[in-house]
Amino acid sequence: MEIHRKIIFEGELDKNFLSEIKAKSYSEEINRCIQCGTCSSSCPMAEYMDYSPRKIIAMVKHGFKDDVLKSFTPWLCASCYSCQVRCPSQIKITDVMYCLRREAVEAGAYPSKMPVPALAQEMHKLIAKNGRNSELWLVVKMYLRLKDFIGPLKMAGTGIDLMRTGRLSLKMEKIKNTKQLHTLLKAVSEEAK
Amino acid sequence: MKEYAYYPGCSLKAGSKHYEESLLPVFKAIGVPMKELDDWNCCGATAYFSVDESMAEAICGRNLSIAEQDGRDIIAPCAGCYLTMKKSNAFLGSSHAKAKKILTELKNAGCEYKGTVDVIHPVQLFTDDVGLDAIKAKVTNPLKGLKVASYYGCQLVRPYTDFDDPDYPTSMDALMEAMGAEAVDYPVKARCCGGSLAGVLDDVATGLNRVLLREAKRNGADVIVTLCPLCQFNLEMNQNKIIKKYKEDIKLPILYFTQLMGLALGIAREDLGFSRSVISLDTMWAKLSNGGAK
Numbered sequence: 001m002e003i004h005r006k007i008i009f010e011g012e013l014d015k016n017f018l019s020e021i022k023a024k025s026y027s028e029e030i031n032r033c034i035q036c037g038t039c040s041s042s043c044p045m046a047e048y049m050d051y052s053p054r055k056i057i058a059m060v061k062h063g064f065k066d067d068v069l070k071s072f073t074p075w076l077c078a079s080c081y082s083c084q085v086r087c088p089s090q091i092k093i094t095d096v097m098y099c100l101r102r103e104a105v106e107a108g109a110y111p112s113k114m115p116v117p118a119l120a121q122e123m124h125k126l127i128a129k130n131g132r133n134s135e136l137w138l139v140v141k142m143y144l145r146l147k148d149f150i151g152p153l154k155m156a157g158t159g160i161d162l163m164r165t166g167r168l169s170l171k172m173e174k175i176k177n178t179k180q181l182h183t184l185l186k187a188v189s190e191e192a193k
Numbered sequence: 194m195k196e197y198a199y200y201p202g203c204s205l206k207a208g209s210k211h212y213e214e215s216l217l218p219v220f221k222a223i224g225v226p227m228k229e230l231d232d233w234n235c236c237g238a239t240a241y242f243s244v245d246e247s248m249a250e251a252i253c254g255r256n257l258s259i260a261e262q263d264g265r266d267i268i269a270p271c272a273g274c275y276l277t278m279k280k281s282n283a284f285l286g287s288s289h290a291k292a293k294k295i296l297t298e299l300k301n302a303g304c305e306y307k308g309t310v311d312v313i314h315p316v317q318l319f320t321d322d323v324g325l326d327a328i329k330a331k332v333t334n335p336l337k338g339l340k341v342a343s344y345y346g347c348q349l350v351r352p353y354t355d356f357d358d359p360d361y362p363t364s365m366d367a368l369m370e371a372m373g374a375e376a377v378d379y380p381v382k383a384r385c386c387g388g389s390l391a392g393v394l395d396d397v398a399t400g401l402n403r404v405l406l407r408e409a410k411r412n413g414a415d416v417i418v419t420l421c422p423l424c425q426f427n428l429e430m431n432q433n434k435i436i437k438k439y440k441e442d443i444k445l446p447i448l449y450f451t452q453l454m455g456l457a458l459g460i461a462r463e464d465l466g467f468s469r470s471v472i473s474l475d476t477m478w479a480k481l482s483n484g485g486a487k
């Protein structure tokens with residue numbers, strides 16, 4: 001049996017985490033969280049999360065960087081914005097969740113076996129290359145990345161229904177002016193460094 | 194009426210062809226001119242904002258720029274595209290240093306954006322600009338006898354809540370009533386279907402969509418109408434899984450609101466993409482007192 005320490009000492013917290021996330025999510029309001037729990041009670045995904053939205057905000061506020069970046073919570077946010085429109089302190093919680101995803105990808109801390117980050121990154125690659133998403137290819141690439149060969153089998157029924165109704169396209173979609181897109185994306189990504 | 198730029202996004206060209214197939218004739222019937230945005234790129238959806246923010250804003254900026262060059266506002270029928278582009282539009286117009294940099298790079302790449310384009314959803318256009326009375330006047334085949342639950346989901350009504358209520362929106366219900374249908378009360382109409390998460394996490398898909406389907410059924414709906422490809426997909430494609438897991442009869446046709454509008458406006462049934470429904474529509478046709486004009 002492995003044993004784990006359950007307590008985090010104050011000295012291990014990241015004092016800069018809050019200000020980083022505030023700046024990168026454009027949510028200066030995070031400090032104003034009153035821990036009322038409106039976000040968590042509005043959240044359709046809270047029951048699946050490892051930390052509820054209220055807890056995540058508290059953890060960001062107090063510098064629990066490692067735990068937050070490893071958490072499933074940001075990746076289980078469905079971007080429904082229910083919390084954001086209801087938060088009495090006007091905290092842009094959904095935008096904070098997006099920001100935490102980006103930070104987790106950058107730090108390489110995201111849950112790599114989970115389909116959601118895999119889907120996001122494969123979609124990012126597909127669009128950066130072709131300018132368009134191709135639903136079928138995206139799903140294929142996601143499962144390859146996860147090395148999951150059972151997932152596609154479970155989707156077979158849906159695939160057949162889509163094919164039967166002419167809704168499954170095998171085409172790899174592409175815009176005409178990919179040159180412009182590539183120039184643009186290269187420039188903004190260099191700018192950001 | 195001025196001409197709009199139609200932004201289909203990836204879904205309306207693939208899995209939700211029937212949204213496009215019904216949207217275009219409805220615009221024509223109502224008399225709103227619209228042309229597809231030239232060489233549009235994907236909006237990036239939620240995935241892009243999860244990986245690289247600058248790139249996410251830049252690709253939306255390119256679409257906005259193409260529309261601006263033609264002097265047109267964008268019609269975005271997918272709620273995901275609508276929100277993503279609206280969000281980027283607001284960001285690019287803000288005073289953040291990053292927004293300024295992205296605008297500069299857009300200009301350097303030959304797609305300058307000055308910030309004059311508006312992003313509009315068809316429900317919003319029909320409600321606020323065309324007006325229900327004008328649309329009602331064109332109804333030739335009212336949907337008498339049909340009970341419709343209008344499902345809005347999230348991204349049309351939140352967080353930009355300028356044209357309807359974020360918790361209990363009513364614009365699509367009013368539109369369905371103008372078409373002669375009966376709008377059933379549907380308190381969960383703006384609750385989340387799980388979005389793209391439902392596609393990859395089975396528990397989420399069955400858990401969230403079960404509630405949405407059960408409530409519509411309980412309130413007597415014959416059909417649920419949606420305004421977003423992901424909502425339509427989740428509500429329709431998860432029905433078998435839900436029936437298997439919970440042993441509940443939640444079978445209901447899931448259509449786009451434009452398909453029912455088209456029927457009411459007298460467009461032929463076979464021109465509205467009904468054959469793309471995975472769920473049988475027989476009970477719905479039987480409910481329509483005039484059989485939904487063939």
Ligand code: SF4
Nearest residue numbers: 033034036037039087
């Ligand atoms: S709703 Fe806002 S103030 Fe209340 S706990 Fe959540 S983030 Fe904090």
Ligand code: SF4
Nearest residue numbers: 043077078080081083
């Ligand atoms: S936006 Fe995300 S965190 Fe907020 S309520 Fe919706 S799913 Fe939960």
